[in-house]
Amino acid sequence: xxxxxxxxxxxxxxxxxxxxxxxxxxxxxxxVLLAATQPWFSVVLTAAGGHAGAxxxxxxxxxxxxxxxxxxxxxxxxxxxxxxxxxxxxxAVLGLLLGASVLISSFTAISNPVQAASSAIxxxxxxxxxxxxxxxxxxxxxxxxxxVAVAGGIVLLLAAVAVIVTGRLWPGASKRYExxxxxxxxxxxxxxxxAQDAVDTADAATIPADDDTEARAVAESGDAGAANAxxxxxxxxxxxxxxxELSRGEDPTR
Numbered sequence: 001x002x003x004x005x006x007x008x009x010x011x012x013x014x015x016x017x018x019x020x021x022x023x024x025x026x027x028x029x030x031x032v033l034l035a036a037t038q039p040w041f042s043v044v045l046t047a048a049g050g051h052a053g054a055x056x057x058x059x060x061x062x063x064x065x066x067x068x069x070x071x072x073x074x075x076x077x078x079x080x081x082x083x084x085x086x087x088x089x090x091x092a093v094l095g096l097l098l099g100a101s102v103l104i105s106s107f108t109a110i111s112n113p114v115q116a117a118s119s120a121i122x123x124x125x126x127x128x129x130x131x132x133x134x135x136x137x138x139x140x141x142x143x144x145x146x147x148v149a150v151a152g153g154i155v156l157l158l159a160a161v162a163v164i165v166t167g168r169l170w171p172g173a174s175k176r177y178e179x180x181x182x183x184x185x186x187x188x189x190x191x192x193x194x195a196q197d198a199v200d201t202a203d204a205a206t207i208p209a210d211d212d213t214e215a216r217a218v219a220e221s222g223d224a225g226a227a228n229a230x231x232x233x234x235x236x237x238x239x240x241x242x243x244x245e246l247s248r249g250e251d252p253t254r
Contacts, residue, residue: 011171017162018170022077024159025095029073031152032102035059036066038145041113043121046138055117055124059145062116063105066149073098073156080163088167095160102153106146113140 041057060067076098080091109116117140118133127133 014166014169015171017166018080021159021162021166022080024155024162025073025077025080028099028152028155028159029070029077031155032066032073032149033070035145035149035152036063036070038148039143040109040146041117041143042141043113043117043137044139044141045121045125045136054141055120057113057117057120059149061120062109062113062146063149065105066102069098069102069105070152085168085170088163088170092160092163092167095156095163099153099156099160102156103150106149106153110142110146110150113142 036059038059039056040059040062043055043057045055073095076091076095080088083091114134114137115130117137118130121133121136122128125136127136
């Protein structure tokens with residue numbers, strides 16, 4: 001395998017690792033967001049509760065922080081797509097915190113479903129206080145969605161670890177995010193100016209040393225002409241100005 005082929009293979013592998021990791025972050029955050037909108041517990045109250053049938057407790061009520069954590073995970077995925085190598089590590093640490101927070105919120109609700117459902121029970125019965133609410137609960141049935149939230153938190157943790165391990169190999173952001181100034185031929189203006197300065201310096205170096213008076217006159221006249229000559233905007237800037245004048249109802253040809 002040639003060196004160019006090997007380099008291309010490594011580049012494809014790093015690009016694939018980047019996209020798969022970002023996809024994992026999106027999937028983890030999506031699972032958490034989906035779980036937060038689904039029923040977690042079905043609470044059966046005693047006769048004293050005065051509520052007929054089972055009381056359904058949504059994930060957003062059992063673990064209120066999950067919705068915000070899921071949205072933060074989606075924002076994290078978008079930031080990873082354009083982040084540089086150093087900022088990726090910062091985002092990976094944030095991803096670890098998000099995943100850990102999802103797991104803590106989920107396990108807290110699973111370990112004490114009566115406490116997690118207390119707000120819903122209070123809204124349905126008007127009874128408040130942990131002891132009073134607990135006396136009203138006859139049975140609590142746990143649904144599958146808390147496990148889905150836990151799975152989403154684990155995916156976020158694994159994706160954050162993948163960013164730490166492979167992030168330094170990821171390709172950089174597209175050049176569309178870089179500010180570029182080009183001339184009418186599409187060349188970078190900074191490169192054009194640098195090349196022109198090099199040519200001017202080389203021309204000045206070829207002037208004979210015994211003709212200092214003429215050289216100074218040429219240099220002074222060139223400097224004066226450059227100082228007095230009006231700055232010529234690039235053709236693209238002129239086109240933009242013309243469009244702006246047309247938008248204002250002015251005639252750009254006057």
